[in-house]
Amino acid sequence: MGLEMEVMSEAAPAAAREHGLDIYPLTRYYFGARDAAAGVPRGLETAADRALRLKANFAAHGLRTSVHGVLLVELFDHPHLLLLQVRNSSFLLPGGRLRPGEEEVQGLKRKLSSKLSFVDDDQAIEEEDDWQIGECIGMWWRSEFEAIPFPYMPPSFRxxxxxxxxFLIRLPMSRQFIVPRNMKLLAVPLSQIHGNAQVYGPIISGIPNLLSKFSFNVISD
Amino acid sequence: MGLEMEVMSEAAPAAAREHGLDIYPLTRYYFGARDAAAGVPRGLETAADRALRLKANFAAHGLRTSVHGVLLVELFDHPHLLLLQVRNSSFLLPGGRLRPGEEEVQGLKRKLSSKLSFVDDDQAIEEEDDWQIGECIGMWWRSEFEAIPFPYMPPSFRxxxxxxxxFLIRLPMSRQFIVPRNMKLLAVPLSQIHGNAQVYGPIISGIPNLLSKFSFNVISD
Incomplete structure (x- = not known):
């Protein structure tokens, strides 16, 4: 465990008790790849097709709710966020859209399994992968499908x-992540993400701020 | 209560139960002024004097801990943050530095009373003003006294x-705020603060993100 972590827990014993978060070294996890699921990967969809799909879905089901997981590992004495990267460009949090009527925690487990495990979308539900879904740490709103999201409901949104x-995900001490071949799973230091909306977008770049109340306990062996 | 607030609670009933936050209209509060406390107001201190004071304090007491209150009111169907403004320029959250060995919640109550109530620094302790101090929502670190703060402990900070x-403060339905004459107390919409680090600085401009998990219940009468 690094010196700065010890300093942090001494400085804030009350917060550490309330908001402690165990994280494990990156080396505890195994990373593999598998073939992507059949069908057009969403990342390769044209903008026009995507707009049509989203519009049809809104007409049928109303407000779209997406759920995403914040997964952390330790590397070089600093917390790193696990991000998916599509085609060497955009960064994504693992997760995705809920099905109509689907419960949030159950839907997030399904999405995490489909993005980070062997199982595909439907198997995942039956397998009940052991994701530990923690608290909701942030919530953003879009007025239009492709609009900039805001961390509040602006008065003009009707x-x-x-x-x-x-949602904060509490990872076990060890596990494997199996990612579709059209994506990469990266561990990015919080110090690189913080305030860097140009590269990571407004939601991801605000995650270090959302995590700031937590005292990280690095469990190194 | 505005339409957008209702939409928010319908969309996220689970989150609303976990993270509901009652806020009251600005018109419920009374704002007054009083003479500033004796001595040089910190806002008017020269940079050199401030550097000397902080250095001497660090030598004597080590890590400086500051505690600040996030106070919210409703105006135009949108949450507004209460900020102090000194000399028409910099914006501050009400709060300040803990005394050596002082407990955080007690220290924040003392600071809120000295900035926002009739009482001065020392009376406040005895009067036990009725501030309801809620959870810690964020924590920032400075490597040097005047350095840019970060919402994590960078690996290089030894x-x-x-x-x-x-800390989130739960305001009562009504109260009075009495502010020293050298400061102004302003209610600023979250939509104006979000991402606006140039005007509000990195800590305050990240507060809408920190509050995004909360569903605001506007209690309008």
Whole structure:
């Protein structure tokens, strides 16, 4: 465990008790790849097709709710966030859209399994992968499907199109992550993400701020 | 209560139960002024004097811990943050530095009373003003006294000089705020603060993100 972590817990014993978060070294995890699921990967969809799909879904089901997981590992004495990267460009949090009527925690487990495990979307539900879904740490709103999201409901939003919720995931001491071949799973230091909306977008770049109340306990062996 | 607030609670009933936050209209509160306390107001201190004072304090007491209150009111169907403004320029959260050995919640109550109530620094302790101090929502660190703060402990920090903690304050339905004449108390919409680090600084401009998990219940009468 690094010196700065010890300093942190001495400085804030009350917060550490309330908001402690165990994280494990990156080396505890195994990373593999598998073939992508059949069908057009969403990342390769044209903008026009995507707009049509989202519009049809909104007409049928109303407000879209997306759920995403914040997964952390330790490397070089600093917390790193696990991000998916599609085609060497955009960064994504693992997660995705809930099905109509689907419960949030159950839907997030399904999405995490489909993005980070062997199982595909439907198997995941039956397998009940052992994701530990923690608290909701942030919530963003979009007025239109492709609009910039805001971390509050602006007074002008009468019918928001999408709600994006971030949940803290408590990882076990060890596990494997199996990622579709069209994506990469990266561990990015919080210090690189913080305030860097140009590269990571407004939601991801605000995650270090959302995590700031936590005292990280690095369990190194 | 505005339409957008209702939409928010319908969209996220689970989150609303976990993270509901009652806020009251600005018109419920009374704002007054009083003479500033004796001595040089910190806002008018020269940079050199401030550097000397902080250095001497660090030598004597080590890591400086500052505690600040996040106070919210409703106006135009949108949450507004209460900020102090000194000399028409910099914006501050009400709060300040803990005394050596002082407990955080007690220290924040003392600071809120000295900035926002009739009482001065020392009376406040005895009067036990009725501030309801809620959870810590964020924590920032400075490597040097005047350095840019970060919402995490960067790996290079071996001995941070300051820890800044933000606590959510649950305001009563009505109360009075009495502010020293050299300051102004302003209610600023979250939509104006979000991402606006140039005007509000990195800590305050990240507060809408920290509050995003909360569903605001506007209690309008």
């Amino acid at each position: 019918a928001p199109k999408e709600c994006i919720k971030l | 001995a941070p000089k300051e820890c800044i903690k933000l």
